[in-house]
Amino acid sequence: MLVRTPHWIVPHYWIWGLPFSLFYTTRSSQFLHERPNQGLLKALLCLLLSPMRSGISKFIESYLLWKLPLERYGLKPEHPFEEDYASCQMAIVPENFFSEADKGKIVFKRASNWSFWSEGIEFEDNSKLEADVVVLATGFDGKKKLKSILPQPFRSLLDYPYGITPLYRGTIHPLIPNMAFVGYIESVSNLATSEIRSMWLSGLVDNKFELPSVEKMLSQTLKEIDVMKRSTRFYKRHCISTHSINHCDEICEDMGWNSWRKKNWITEAFSPYSSEDYRKED
Numbered sequence: 001m002l003v004r005t006p007h008w009i010v011p012h013y014w015i016w017g018l019p020f021s022l023f024y025t026t027r028s029s030q031f032l033h034e035r036p037n038q039g040l041l042k043a044l045l046c047l048l049l050s051p052m053r054s055g056i057s058k059f060i061e062s063y064l065l066w067k068l069p070l071e072r073y074g075l076k077p078e079h080p081f082e083e084d085y086a087s088c089q090m091a092i093v094p095e096n097f098f099s100e101a102d103k104g105k106i107v108f109k110r111a112s113n114w115s116f117w118s119e120g121i122e123f124e125d126n127s128k129l130e131a132d133v134v135v136l137a138t139g140f141d142g143k144k145k146l147k148s149i150l151p152q153p154f155r156s157l158l159d160y161p162y163g164i165t166p167l168y169r170g171t172i173h174p175l176i177p178n179m180a181f182v183g184y185i186e187s188v189s190n191l192a193t194s195e196i197r198s199m200w201l202s203g204l205v206d207n208k209f210e211l212p213s214v215e216k217m218l219s220q221t222l223k224e225i226d227v228m229k230r231s232t233r234f235y236k237r238h239c240i241s242t243h244s245i246n247h248c249d250e251i252c253e254d255m256g257w258n259s260w261r262k263k264n265w266i267t268e269a270f271s272p273y274s275s276e277d278y279r280k281e282d
Helices: 040-048 050-067 081-086 097-102 142-149 190-205 214-231 241-254 265-270
Strands: 114-117 120-123 128-130
Touching: 040 050, 050 081, 081 214, 081 241, 190 241
Parallel strands: none
Antiparallel strands: 114 120, 120 128
């Protein structure tokens, strides 16, 4: 298994006996992270609480390094856990993955560059690996697919700015008319986020609310991109995981829903949010 950039992986959603949701998917936990349109007081609080945010990341890393043989196999990432979470690159490790590695059935190789040779793969250090089949797990380039169907000048707008597609409410490009993109901007629960965005889009089509001006929509998307750039070096993946509740709050407010979905302030602050909290209102 060729590894170019190791990312943090988790064996399950429990960290030192505590539920993972406690650290990132409650309203109180996301209060530690920067979000778009936050006021001066919130910005100052984020700055003051940044050691706690870093401490949570270190706390999770300590468990993962204890639980998984990442250092033994040279798979310890060089960046903090929170950067992977902020870019939706945290993954669940398959069952028996490392036990198979212990048996020698999975072999890891760190390399930035490689090439084919007649019997397999050659690495940048001139070492070689014989292989009958090479599977290129390069990911899905959704932007390339979109560019293939969009005419100019809209095609070039997909990279504006910073090489990131600006989508208002994760759905509408302010400069591309009569087109919506559902599921393009990621979250830690893509199906749930796509569902509420679809409900928002349905309300827009039914004229239940109106879009703001193009200028205001662009301003909002640029703020979201700036938050991503300050949250992770992998910002071009454009993920809303660290401010997903705020994102859904804004969608609920557009649709005329109550943005606070829990029964009382205690559960609102400390209970994790899920798709069940966003059932469609009549």
